[in-house]
Amino acid sequence: MRAQWVRVTGAALILSVTAAACGGDRATGVQPVSVALKKMKMQSLPDTVTVATRLVPLEQELSASAVIGPAGGTLELPEAGLRVTVPRNAVASDITFTVKAFPGAMLAYEFGPHGTTFRTPLRVEQEIKEVLLPADESVIVGYFPEQDDLLVDEVVGTINEKLPAQLDVAGSKVRFDVSHFSGYLIATGRQ
Numbered sequence: 001m002r003a004q005w006v007r008v009t010g011a012a013l014i015l016s017v018t019a020a021a022c023g024g025d026r027a028t029g030v031q032p033v034s035v036a037l038k039k040m041k042m043q044s045l046p047d048t049v050t051v052a053t054r055l056v057p058l059e060q061e062l063s064a065s066a067v068i069g070p071a072g073g074t075l076e077l078p079e080a081g082l083r084v085t086v087p088r089n090a091v092a093s094d095i096t097f098t099v100k101a102f103p104g105a106m107l108a109y110e111f112g113p114h115g116t117t118f119r120t121p122l123r124v125e126q127e128i129k130e131v132l133l134p135a136d137e138s139v140i141v142g143y144f145p146e147q148d149d150l151l152v153d154e155v156v157g158t159i160n161e162k163l164p165a166q167l168d169v170a171g172s173k174v175r176f177d178v179s180h181f182s183g184y185l186i187a188t189g190r191q
Contacts, residue, residue, distance in 0.1 A: 049187035081127030121177035
């Protein structure tokens with residue numbers, strides 16, 4: 001069966017969206033990973049998924065960083081349509097947050113410091129105005145531990161965990177919360 005693809009433009013589209021989580025940071029003074037994972041009631045899989053793609057691929061790797069402390073702040077990659085909001089008291093001290101968008105069409109990011117956990121979940125927003133999404137499958141936001149889990153030529157990735165997320169149809173965004181940093185991707189379902 002051949003999948004039908006649609007361009008998300010804010011039209012009504014019902015999607016089941018989920019996100020994921022991973023490791024723990026000892027430098028921030030926040031809860032251990034095992035406690036964070038139990039609280040979020042996450043599902044461990046692993047599962048191979050088809051990664052959502054941009055209509056216009058990124059020609060090169062994009063990255064950004066910001067020093068964010070207990071007062072909170074934001075980390076953005078406007079060229080990739082990504083924004084991370086760090087709420088007040090999510091971290092105990094100043095941390096240099098980083099994000100990297102991989103070149104090409106896949107909606108996949110690597111966040112750092114790798115393994116950092118947060119007292120309060122961070123909100124991630126991804127614009128999807130210029131993204132190909134399937135008309136007949138649910139969308140998944142998943143955690144991948146290593147960049148090697150992404151097969152760029154095949155536009156697939158292996159995810160280990162997923163959590164609920166929201167689709168803002170009017171704003172053409174996917175929103176999800178993360179309690180730790182690693183790699184996250186937006187996928188179009190199983191391979």
